[in-house]
Structure formats: structure tokens, C-alpha cells
Amino acid sequence: MSARGARLGLRTAALGYLFLLLAAPVGLIFFRTFEHGLGPAWEAVTTPEAQHAFYLTFVMIAIAVPLNTVFGVTCALMLVRSRMPGKALVNALIDMPFAVSPVVIGLALVLVYGNDGWFGGWLTERGIQVIFSVPGMILATIFVSLPFVVREVVPVLREIGTEQEQAASTLGASGWQTFRRVTLPSIRWGLTYGIVLATARSLGEFGAISVVSGKLSGQTETATLFVEQRFHQFDLTGAYAASMVLAVMALTTLLAMNFLNRRRTH
Amino acid sequence: MAIAAGNVCKRFEDFVALDDVSISVPEGSLTALLGPSGSGKSTLLRVIAGLERPDAGRVMINGRDATALRPQERGVGFVFQHYAAFKHMTVEDNIAFGLSIRKRPKREIKARVAELLGLVHLEGFADRYPGQLSGGQRQRMALARALAVEPKVLLLDEPFGALDARVRKDLRIWLRRLHDEVHVTTIFVTHDQEEAMDVAEQIVVMNDGRVEQAGRPRDLYEHPANEFVMSFIGPVNRIGNEFIRPHDFELRLEPNGSTEEAMIDRVVHLGFEVRVEFSLRDGSQAWAQLARAEADQLELHAGQILFVRPDASKVFTGGGAGI
Numbered sequence: 001m002s003a004r005g006a007r008l009g010l011r012t013a014a015l016g017y018l019f020l021l022l023a024a025p026v027g028l029i030f031f032r033t034f035e036h037g038l039g040p041a042w043e044a045v046t047t048p049e050a051q052h053a054f055y056l057t058f059v060m061i062a063i064a065v066p067l068n069t070v071f072g073v074t075c076a077l078m079l080v081r082s083r084m085p086g087k088a089l090v091n092a093l094i095d096m097p098f099a100v101s102p103v104v105i106g107l108a109l110v111l112v113y114g115n116d117g118w119f120g121g122w123l124t125e126r127g128i129q130v131i132f133s134v135p136g137m138i139l140a141t142i143f144v145s146l147p148f149v150v151r152e153v154v155p156v157l158r159e160i161g162t163e164q165e166q167a168a169s170t171l172g173a174s175g176w177q178t179f180r181r182v183t184l185p186s187i188r189w190g191l192t193y194g195i196v197l198a199t200a201r202s203l204g205e206f207g208a209i210s211v212v213s214g215k216l217s218g219q220t221e222t223a224t225l226f227v228e229q230r231f232h233q234f235d236l237t238g239a240y241a242a243s244m245v246l247a248v249m250a251l252t253t254l255l256a257m258n259f260l261n262r263r264r265t266h
Numbered sequence: 267m268a269i270a271a272g273n274v275c276k277r278f279e280d281f282v283a284l285d286d287v288s289i290s291v292p293e294g295s296l297t298a299l300l301g302p303s304g305s306g307k308s309t310l311l312r313v314i315a316g317l318e319r320p321d322a323g324r325v326m327i328n329g330r331d332a333t334a335l336r337p338q339e340r341g342v343g344f345v346f347q348h349y350a351a352f353k354h355m356t357v358e359d360n361i362a363f364g365l366s367i368r369k370r371p372k373r374e375i376k377a378r379v380a381e382l383l384g385l386v387h388l389e390g391f392a393d394r395y396p397g398q399l400s401g402g403q404r405q406r407m408a409l410a411r412a413l414a415v416e417p418k419v420l421l422l423d424e425p426f427g428a429l430d431a432r433v434r435k436d437l438r439i440w441l442r443r444l445h446d447e448v449h450v451t452t453i454f455v456t457h458d459q460e461e462a463m464d465v466a467e468q469i470v471v472m473n474d475g476r477v478e479q480a481g482r483p484r485d486l487y488e489h490p491a492n493e494f495v496m497s498f499i500g501p502v503n504r505i506g507n508e509f510i511r512p513h514d515f516e517l518r519l520e521p522n523g524s525t526e527e528a529m530i531d532r533v534v535h536l537g538f539e540v541r542v543e544f545s546l547r548d549g550s551q552a553w554a555q556l557a558r559a560e561a562d563q564l565e566l567h568a569g570q571i572l573f574v575r576p577d578a579s580k581v582f583t584g585g586g587a588g589i
Binding site: 181186 | 337342343346348353367368408411415
């Protein structure tokens with residue numbers, strides 16, 4: 001085969017793969033959502049349950065992402081800049097949410113915070129319910145979206161090195177001033193990229209939340225759980241419409257990511 | 267003394283970077299820390315700046331014990347080999363950094379930055395980013411940034427090390443002139459003996475984490491304390507236990523009793539000067555440096571037999587200097 005033929009073949013294979021596995025299913029969701037026109041789809045995603053589900057997903061993101069951002073930057077600074085012992089262990093632990101299935105994470109949270117868990121009883125006595133309630137779901141979301149900011153910021157910190165920070169300190173800047181005026185602006189693109197990834201991950205989280213939520217409609221149901229629930233109750237329009245909204249949100253984050261990636265390489 | 271470091275020790279794990287080092291730098295002087303890589307010269311500079319904490323010893327800056335002070339409290343300006351430019355800031359913001367940290371009024375900052383841009387010949391570059399400057403321009407910007415806060419002491423860590431040879435030479439002449447204008451006590455680190463001789467009023471020669479000798483460039487050249495200083499400051503030949511500078515050979519076509527027979531291996535013309543490489547009868551090799559006119563007169567060529575005699579040589583015994 002000629003080089004051109006090979007290139008053409010490769011391209012066709014890659015595009016075909018993408019079409020069958022990504023574009024076709026997402027496109028079908030789009031098609032099915034609007035099969036019966038705009039009206040039913042709109043109604044399906046504006047029911048109180050649906051609204052509450054999207055609201056809850058938003059709450060998850062609004063709490064988990066900022067926390068993981070602050071933690072992620074602090075942790076990355078510690079991993080790259082400090083000489084403290086136990087760094088290797090922290091480094092390995094951070095990747096755990098990547099390696100462990102979300103369902104297992106959910107179960108682990110139940111073991112620790114459930115009524116029979118380590119802290120569960122103590123917390124219940126004080127009127128705090130974590131499992132089968134929103135706090136547990138937030139914990140699960142934090143857990144699964146934890147590595148992104150750290151993993152995006154660490155290489156950037158390594159690359160910029162310490163000289164700019166040292167220069168700032170000889171010019172009279174305190175630790176905080178150096179961080180705010182030199183370090184933070186230098187890592188801003190990596191940080192933003194990490195935040196976008198963490199948001200996308202929180203948006204789509206299903207497994208861990210499904211275990212710890214209890215799936216009470218209108219109470220502990222996020223958008224992804226709402227889709228599943230509608231699907232099981234044969235409300236396909238509802239399931240497809242909610243999926244649609246999730247897909248559009250994910251697509252928006254994806255586009256933001258792409259845009260940032262281009263900024264970053266400049 | 268503007269800067270005095272006393273009995274400073276610093277080790278990095280198994281590596282001894284500074285082994286009981288003491289130096290003193292007079293107010294307003296331009297001092298070079300000269301030595302091969304790994305000699306501890308950069309570490310000493312970083313200890314003075316507070317960027318490295320010594321294991322033992324003291325650092326005095328303008329009569330004040332600065333050993334425990336953080337870098338931002340020492341009032342030193344530091345210039346890095348690789349510029350350490352704030353890449354996300356314009357040239358103007360880079361230079362203004364120290365002043366804006368000190369919360370000076372905007373108008374004052376603006377005026378001071380303009381003045382410094384003139385001093386480092388970067389007028390018209392205020393709105394550029396460091397990425398849009400050449401290496402030499404970036405280093406001049408870094409120097410202006412360090413000078414902006416009127417430091418008591420200016421510390422330069424191999425400031426021209428990352429630049430190409432021509433820019434290096436221009437910048438070191440420029441640094442010399444700048445020092446005459448600003449008069450701030452300056453220490454700069456270099457591994458280039460020519461650069462040190464050219465720019466500095468005082469040279470501290472370092473090797474293996476110790477100070478080998480400190481003094482004026484000419485004194486070091488003429489009265490080196492030991493073999494290391496002699497061979498590091500300027501070229502040297504070793505014949506037996508004698509050390510001879512290449513320009514200290516007398517070359518004759520006839521023997522005169524005190525000369526030794528030698529055969530020319532190679533004659534290299536280097537513009538004004540000529541390098542004559544020769545072997546002595548015992549097989550040892552050396553080279554002599556002659557003015558071109560002298561070499562032409564002797565009609566030197568490879569394979570020729572001639573007679574050499576050192577005009578001056580040094581023998582070092584157990585670390586002390588001798589003649």
C-alpha cells in the first residue's frame with residue numbers, strides 16, 4: 001500500500017472508531033431527546049425532581065471543586081517545593097482515586113461514615129448524617145475529583161523552578177506575596193486546566209455517589225442518578241433529556257479545556 | 267567591611283560545599299568569587315543572600331549580623347545566571363516589583379523605572395515581556411530589577427554565564443562602568459579568570475569549598491599562594507616542580523650554558539601573539555608565548571631545535587609560596 005493509502009486507511013479507522021463509540025451514541029441521545037419535539041423534552045428536565053437533581057449536581061461542584069483547588073495547590077507546592085519526609089507516600093495516595101473504582105470508594109465511605117462505621121456512630125449521636133445524605137455525596141465527589149488539580153499543577157511548578165520565587169524574596173516579597181504575585185500567575189493555565197478537569201469529573205460522577213446517596217428522588221439525587229432513575233422507570237424522554245443537558249455541560253467544559261490548552265502552549 | 271562571612275560551613279548530604287570559608291568585602295568594591303564548578307562560590311553567594319542557610323558560621327552585612335535574617339530582610343540585590351525574569355510581567359513591572367512590594371507611590375515607581383531603563387539601556391522596552399528580549403537584554407532587565415530597591419549589596423551569580431562570548435565581553439565592560447556610576451558593593455561569581463581579572467578590584471579564588479587566596483588581580487597573578495591559584499589564574503607550564511608562565515621563557519637559537527635543548531612541535535599564530543609548543547630532552551612538553559615580531563625574527567618552525575630558559579618560575583612547597 002502506498003504511504004498515502006496507509007494514511008487514508010488510518011484516518012478512516014480512527015474516525016470510524018470515534019464515530020461508532022462516541023459520536024453515534026451521543027448523536028442518538030440528541031435525536032431521541034427531540035424525537036417528539038421540544039415540548040416533552042423541556043417538560044422532562046423542568047420537573048421539580050429534575051431541577052433539584054441539577055441543583056444538587058451544581059452544589060457538588062460548587063463545594064468539591066474549590067476545596068480540591070485549594071488542597072491541590074497546597075499539596076502540589078508541598079510535593080514539589082518542600083523536602084519533608086513521606087512525600088512518596090502522599091504522591092502515591094493522590095493517584096488512588098484514579099486507580100480505585102468509584103463504587104469501591106463509595107463503599108469505603110460507607111465503612112467509615114455509615115451508622116456502623118468508624119465515625120458514623122459518633123456523628124449520628126450528634127445529629128449529623130453523612131451516608132444517605134448530601135454530606136456523604138460531597139465527600140464522594142471530593143474524593144473522585146481530588147487528583148486533577150494536583151496532577152496538573154505539579155509539572156508546571158517543576159518546570160518554572162524556584163529561581164523566580166527566590167528573586168521575589170530577595171526583592172523583599174514575603175512568602176504570601178511571592179505566592180500571589182509570582183507563583184500563582186505562573187501556574188495559572190495548569191491550575192485552570194486542572195479545575196476544568198475536576199469540574200467535568202464531578203459533573204459526571206455516578207458510581208461513588210450512587211452507593212452513598214440512597215437515591216431519594218428530590219433529595220439525594222444528582223443529575224446522573226436522575227438519568228438512571230428515569231431510565232429504570234421507562235421514562236426514556238426524561239432520561240434522554242437529562243442526559244442531553246449533562247452532555248451539553250460536559251461539551252462546554254471540553255471546549256473550555258481545548259481553548260485553554262491552546263492558550264497554554266503559546 | 268560591607269560584607270563579611272566568617273567560618274561558613276555548608277554541606278549538601280555527603281557533599282561539602284563550603285568548608286570553613288571566611289571572606290571580607292570592602293564597602294563599594296567590586297569583588298569576584300572565582301573558581302571551578304563545584305568550588306562552592308555560588309553556594310557562598312547564596313548564603314550571603316540568605317537563599318541558603320549555612321550549617322555554621324556568620325554573615326555580616328554592613329555591620330549587622332544577617333545570619334538569621336530571611337532573604338527579604340537583608341537588603342541585597344541578587345542576579346541569577348538564568349535571569350529569573352518574571353515571565354508573566356512586562357519589563358516595567360519586573361523592574362517595579364521590589365518597589366511595589368514596598369508600596370511606594372505610583373508616580374515615584376514610574377519615575378524610578380524610567381530612570382533604571384535608561385541606566386540599563388532598555389528605553390522603549392518597558393511594555394515588552396521577557397520572552398521578547400534577548401539574553402543580554404533580559405540580564406540587564408534583571409540587573410535593573412535588583413538595583414530598583416537600592417540594595418546595600420549587589421550579588422551576581424555567573425551573570426554572563428548563559429550568554430554568548432561577544433555579549434559577555436560587552437556586558438562585563440558595561441558592568442564595570444555601571445559599578446563606577448552606582449558604587450554599590452558588588453560580588454559576582456564567575457569561573458572565567460579573564461572575566462574576573464577584567465572586572466574585579468578584588469578576587470577571591472575558591473577551590474573544593476575553601477578559599478585558596480584573596481587579593482587584587484595583579485597580586486594573585488604575580489604572587490600566587492599555591493599551585494592551584496597559579497594554574498587557575500592564567501596559563502602555566504610545569505617542568506619538574508617548577509611552574510613557569512608561557513611568557514616567562516627565553517628562547518635562543520644558540521645555547522648559553524644555562525639553557526636547555528628543546529625541539530619545536532608546533533608553532534601556532536594567534537594574531538598578535540605566537541604560541542610555540544616544544545618538547546624538552548626528558549620528554550616533558552611546554553609552550554611559550556611570544557610576540558609575533560620576536561617569533562618572526564627567530565624564524566621558528568616545527569622540527570627546529572632551540573634552547574630555552576625560564577626567566578622566572580615558581581616552586582611551591584607544602585602550600586607555601588616560594589621563588
